[in-house]
Amino acid sequence: MKEKPSASERRALVRGEPVVRGVLAATLEELAEVGYEALRIEDVATRAGVNKTTVYRRWPTKQDLVRAAFRSITVDRAVTPDTGSLRGDLIVIARHIATQASSPELLGLRRLLFAEDRDADLVAIAQSIHESMEALPRPVIEAAEARGELAPGIDATLIFRSLAATIHHRLGLERRPIDEGFLAGLVELLLVGALAPDKRA
Amino acid sequence: MKEKPSASERRALVRGEPVVRGVLAATLEELAEVGYEALRIEDVATRAGVNKTTVYRRWPTKQDLVRAAFRSITVDRAVTPDTGSLRGDLIVIARHIATQASSPELLGLRRLLFAEDRDADLVAIAQSIHESMEALPRPVIEAAEARGELAPGIDATLIFRSLAATIHHRLGLERRPIDEGFLAGLVELLLVGALAPDKRA
Structure with a gap:
């Protein structure tokens, strides 16, 4: 459980929103093309136009990332x-x-x-x-x-x-x-x- | 609509039963391997160990054959x-x-x-x-x-x-x-x- 975010953290989250949406959309596109087993976080990052550390920081594993992508459409x-x-x-x-x-x-x-x-x-x-x-x-x-x-x-x-x-x-x-x-x-x-x-x- | 089969036709149908089951099982196996679009009746016949005319006689099209295979398990x-x-x-x-x-x-x-x-x-x-x-x-x-x-x-x-x-x-x-x-x-x-x-x- 995290503490309530500070004002600057909240601003960072809001600034991050389009990045989040972009990465999750890229994840769904990659999944549609290569499936789950073959999915690589590097390819998702490339498709989303972000650094792969940006992806890993928020979703440490492939499972976390794919779960978040599925949650975003369900x-x-x-x-x-x-x-x-x-x-x-x-x-x-x-x-x-x-x-x-x-x-x-x-x-x-x-x-x-x-x-x-x-x-x-x-x-x-x-x-x-x-x-x-x-x-x-x-x-x-x-x-x-x-x-x-x-x-x-x-x-x-x-x-x-x-x-x-x-x-x-x-x-x-x-x-x-x-x-x-x-x-x-x-x-x-x-x-x-x-x-x-x-x-x- | 077909007429009621004659006694000899009925015997032929009964004799045919294991062939039917073999062809439908082979169809399901082929489908699991190559999918619908790539399925070829020749490959089904080979897998079932029958002549392809045996298959065509009973199921004139791929769609007929696959429908019968699906029906057999539903x-x-x-x-x-x-x-x-x-x-x-x-x-x-x-x-x-x-x-x-x-x-x-x-x-x-x-x-x-x-x-x-x-x-x-x-x-x-x-x-x-x-x-x-x-x-x-x-x-x-x-x-x-x-x-x-x-x-x-x-x-x-x-x-x-x-x-x-x-x-x-x-x-x-x-x-x-x-x-x-x-x-x-x-x-x-x-x-x-x-x-x-x-x-x-």
């Missing part, structure tokens, strides 16, 4: 809506996932994760990203709990994982388009379930 | 349980998907679909497989309808797609193991939904 782009109802929040999140899932960066990331799905480093990175993703809807879950919207005993994180998985599966594997009707039907299924009212325990 | 392996309740059927299907999803053949198939995700032939094959997959749970849905288990207006196929997607996502992207508790929680969410009873319209 965790760092997530939305945390507050529409006043779980249904409203889920619709906003579902739309966001559907838009993101078709982005070239995310398609590239997925291609890489499956192409090198036996690489232990990459598996660890994917797991850590998904742990962070799982923490993201916490404010949405807490707001729904505060409104008394959640059934007792429900694993609320599973709603969000099922939502994301079903959208990604449809776009990525079934290769079928997604419209508002599909998203609304999916949210409704996760909210009220498939069973007829008189068949519930 | 559609042709599906289960259609009849346990007497939708919950019971879903649990059986969920266990089956979880087991299949970790098989080397299915991991290879997924790797290929993402590696060549811009190949129009492969996209068409994936779409056709998923259309067939969607028809598979029809007997399970009809049995649930006959028992009055489904809520009115529900898109029942979405239950099965969400089930499969969430299991595949967890194993393939989140890279986390699946146990009975996870499967039971997921089936329950899809059956009864996340909303508290007094919050349902």
Whole structure:
């Protein structure tokens, strides 16, 4: 854990922002071209037009760098809506996932994760990203709990994982388009379930 | 549409079975090595130890052959349980998907679909497989309808797609193991939904 940055450190961080974005974008481009195993920090630095020590200072290992690059197009782009109802929040999140899932960066990331799905480093990175993703809807879950919207005993994180998985599966594997009707039907299924009212325990 | 095969044709089909299995297995092996675009029917025939006309006779195009190979490890392996309740059927299907999803053949198939995700032939094959997959749970849905288990207006196929997607996502992207508790929680969410009873319209 770091102390709160001083004013001059904060200025340095702000000055550093475009460099960070440039290095992470260069990392994603290199990954798309050569994959994870063959990725070299030197090549990322060259592509980003920075000194390789600039990269090493902030991301000491290749794994750190690639994790940060993946986070920049997943965790760092997530939305945390507050529409006043779980249904409203889920619709906003579902739309966001559907838009993101078709982005070239995310398609590239997925291609890489499956192409090198036996690489232990990459598996660890994917797991850590998904742990962070799982923490993201916490404010949405807490707001729904505060409104008394959640059934007792429900694993609320599973709603969000099922939502994301079903959208990604449809776009990525079934290769079928997604419209508002599909998203609304999916949210409704996760909210009220498939069973007829008189068949519930 | 073909006429019903004659007795001699049926015997020929039965005699042909091991050849079919050999050619489809050889197709999957070739795909894992060279991918879809570079696949040549001649190489599949050589690997399977058959004449290439044997392959062409049954599967006139590369797309037909690859579709049949994919079907052999997806559609042709599906289960259609009849346990007497939708919950019971879903649990059986969920266990089956979880087991299949970790098989080397299915991991290879997924790797290929993402590696060549811009190949129009492969996209068409994936779409056709998923259309067939969607028809598979029809007997399970009809049995649930006959028992009055489904809520009115529900898109029942979405239950099965969400089930499969969430299991595949967890194993393939989140890279986390699946146990009975996870499967039971997921089936329950899809059956009864996340909303508290007094919050349902």
